[in-house]
Amino acid sequence: MNAAPDRFTLAARALHWLMAVMIVAMLFIGVGMVATVSARHEWLLAIHKPLGIAILLLAVIRLAVRVRHPPPPLPADLPALQKLAALASHWLLYFLMLAMPLIGWAMLSAGGYPVMLGDALRLPPIFPTSPVAFAVLRHLHGAFAMLLFLTFLAHMGAALYHGLIRRDGVFASMLPAASRSIDGDREEVDADKADRPSAARQND
Template sequence: MNATDLRFSAIQRLLHWLMAIGILVMLFIGVGMVSTIRPAHLWLVSIHKPLGILILVLALVRLAVRFVKGAPPLPVTMPPLMKFAARLSHLAFYLLMIGLPLLGWSMLSAADYPVVVAGVRLPSIAPHSNVLHSSLWNAHRFLALLFFALIVVHLAAALFHALIRRDGVFEAMAPWRDRVPSVPADRGLVPEKTAGRH
């Protein structure tokens, strides 16, 4: 195993950090949308909708790349419960990164609001219904709050691995070209294709 086997590929790291920025911007825009009146509200909505579609596309691309590239191995010394939590959070991230934009798109479709990306109006993916729109809006809001909480936990876990355990988990997705030991003593030798890190 060489140093590159202990890190995610360059495209995976690029997608991770691009999406991290986009998702944080998206969440803060969402907060602004529900607490701001016009005209700022309309301006935020005009950014929120295409950004959501962009995140959806990037998430699908990232998922495809993950299936092809796999993931570096988790440290052998990582407790089983921690590995389980990592895999569970990984699954939750993908479900929310894909599900939230689809939910928002459905919500807008139910309200008969257009979703325009690069000048192209996307088709509706839900029937027009005020009741459905209200239900989807509540679900979208709840899951967005859940996503924010998951991001906070993810950030705390990243800092824990970087500053306390120092087991190479953080470095595997770090954007900089840092020197990574070729074979750390506590890293497995077989990459985990579905490991709970992203």
């Protein structure tokens, strides 16, 4: 097998998929709760706050995992612009998954609200009470949420592009080890075609 890692570590993969579900759910919860006057407003908000703090904690752990275990290199033949886009969007995602919960927390603090994660669990304020800061942070929270959603869409589209069009192993690097043939490494598939003729057709 390869000397360089062709796959994210188990911790990185587990965190990726867990947080993917949490963050996408969070985006839908957030955008849904501010667009209704029904009881959904109340219970979505009750999920939104503890889920946001959970994402913040996991994002810190994930950043540590990322620094400790660098991801597998992108394919050597990937155009420079796509490499740049991959790098920039990944760091944008890291920035947003850390910034969004912090902005939300600071925004509630600035608005003078108690930051309640449940019936009785309260976080301390992390920003002085200020209506001006509240307004700025609240708008920032909404704008960054849109940016995060668009970045997620691009990330999902790019992952599928790697998995279905380029089939260069980038998508498989985030999958469980047993499923490597879903997005077979292109060079490897070409080289091994005679031995594993069905590998290239797994996606059809």
